[in-house]
Amino acid sequence: MRYDTIILGAGAAGMMCAAHTGGRTLVLDHAKAPGEKIRISGGGRCNFTNMYAGPENFLSANPHFCKSALSRYTQWDFIDLVARHGIAYHEKTLGQLFCDNSAKDIIAMLRGEMAKAGAELRLETTITSVSQDGSGFVVETEQHGKPATFRAANLVLATGGKSIPKMGATGLAYDIARQFGLNILPTRAGLVPFTFPDGRFKPLSGTALPVRATAGGKSFDEALLFTHRGLSGPSMLQISSYWREGETITVNLLPDGNAFEALKAKRQTDGRRQMHTVLGHLLPARLADHLGEVWSLKGNLADQSDKALQALADRLHGWEMTPAGTEGYRTAEVTLGGIDTDALSSKTMEAKTVPGLYAIGEAVDVTGWLGGFNFQWAWSSGWAAGTAIRNKRGS
Template identity: 55%
Template sequence: MIEADVIIIGAGASGLMCAIEAGKRGRKVIVLDHANKAGKKILMSGGGRCNFTNYEVGPDNYISHNPHFCKSALSRYTQWDFLALVGRYRIPFHERDHGQLFCDESARDILNMLLSECDKARAVIQLNTSIGTIEQAIDKRFQLKTNKGNYICQSLVVATGGLSIPKMGATPLGYKIAQQFGIKVLPTRAGLVPFTLQPEDKAKFAVLSGVAVPCVISNKSRSFSENILFTHRGLSGPAVLQISSYWRPGEEIMINLLPGMDLDADLKSKRLQKIKSKLKTYLDGYLPKRLISSLFAEDVLELSLQDLSDKQIRQISEQIHSWAIKPNGTEGYRTAEVTCGGVDCNAISSKTMESNAVPGLYFIGEVLDVTGWLGGYNFQWAWSSAWCAGQYV
């Protein structure tokens, strides 16, 4: 039986961060992971550049059945705290749109930093280790049986992540552990994920694969101003990924393809000026030709601006500003960046990340019902929640 003060299941972003903080306190820490490498999702994130946090982080950037839960952790370990760590390692980074921060060179810089900090904290990382059973002994310590031997610890931290990108090793282990100990797990679904289209829409818009346009995309609860990207399967791009976390099956989404413009007023102005240009020529100045041809019949595009009726102008404007489309579904966990839902935050202390009902059992990162927007928010939740747990395990 191998003894430790703290065992952390999962050598991803939150697991490594928690190991660092617990180790700093002199706790004997072992991190167990079934993968052959630590931090696989860190390495693939942000196109290999790791969007490790954001300049502007707040509770409004997160989805949870308990919207107040994330406030404590985010305020106690902020993006500035993580940036201070990045600064100590002199990792070069840059800002992209909306405050998103990426490594200049490689996501490996962030992983190497975390692994170096784990070494300093004397946290042991053991890979290729599959968890068999977990039991709580009479003395309340946790006993784990694995393919690499048996372990016992005072504090057990579940940092197993969600179900997204199963080819990277995602499993439902964290949810199963919660359920084993009587902790509620809320229904999960893919988040930050591309949409698939209904068969007729897929056939109609297949020719647009590779076309990207800025827009405002919205449903009944949210709107985002970002690019959409047409793919051979449906719709992707930052705007679509953002709204997907708020979308429910059967719901329409609205897309404003020219958000900075009042098309109705502009077309009426052109008509008053008796401009003879064709609608096709006019719209070509604002949107890709292939997109215009997919949205409007050729006979409409051939109309002269001076000949447009009020009804036609209204219909054209609605099609551009309020294009309604009902996705067939999403691409699912295969390509989802995150998992919405998870371990019920009402069962967890927002201060310590410890289970309210099972002393010594902690949950951090994506396994919890806290889902961030696209843009570094999910990594910041990993750092913040893990830091908090690390002060108490």
């Protein structure tokens, strides 16, 4: 069976690409339903983009690569598409846009756009091999035990990265890209909680507070959540993409205050109180008790000198710790690294040395921050490849 374009992967990027390629397009996926990551994202409401999306919100070995696609298909273009489909949405915080109803609305929208473009979708289909012959690409598959062969002039790799393997994530895109001579940069889990196997934060599980978290020279002002395994919450997920194993992370527990001045003021009014009790006025009580114990805070506040209060303030503004690791791909929202952008055209997403081969979305070494940025990269890169294929066909 011959097509103009075969897209491997019916996720966000793959469906977006299929909606724009034109011609005979086939989308293949091993899952039972398309857009599974879309479905579970944002607590089931899909944080589908961010109003402030720009190149500065992405990590890559080549930070300039994402600029072309992001500037030609912006968050406003996708927001317009959402609005045209009558999908109600709202801003939650920091420019993050969510569906009012359900993430399934976004999936239905993309399926509708694919159908309008005439793209065909085949699910529960396993890719057994990919090769090239004189006329293009040959994709061997198996569906419910029945083999099938498909051919196309264009092949798009949109199978994502390794994150959340229980949903079927694999390194298929990397394997195929490597097969055709494309370089693959080392991958690691991104937007993922930190672990501390000694269980030090287990008593604090469920406690949350706003912080400024720093790792790898990058800081984020968002919430921290203590878990029985370690540290999570938006601030921890954000800095996990910049952290390397063995490095320390720094947490400012009072990012909007001056701990020294606050403690001095409390010394005047609450001098007879124990140190951990006073900390409970500045921090969640359980955290204050924990810090009082691990930092060995003794005596009344009135007994503390300015020097001692400054030392405590410095700790509160710069609490350093070294995670043992992260929870890995099991819970990671994204995969860092992947197909080297040096191998691709930033305008078309086509491989420079393999005409007709494209790579988009999470499979490529472009990773966004938490907050809708990775979906925007899926939309932008999928659009870039899809329109390039359509323009190449002259339709």
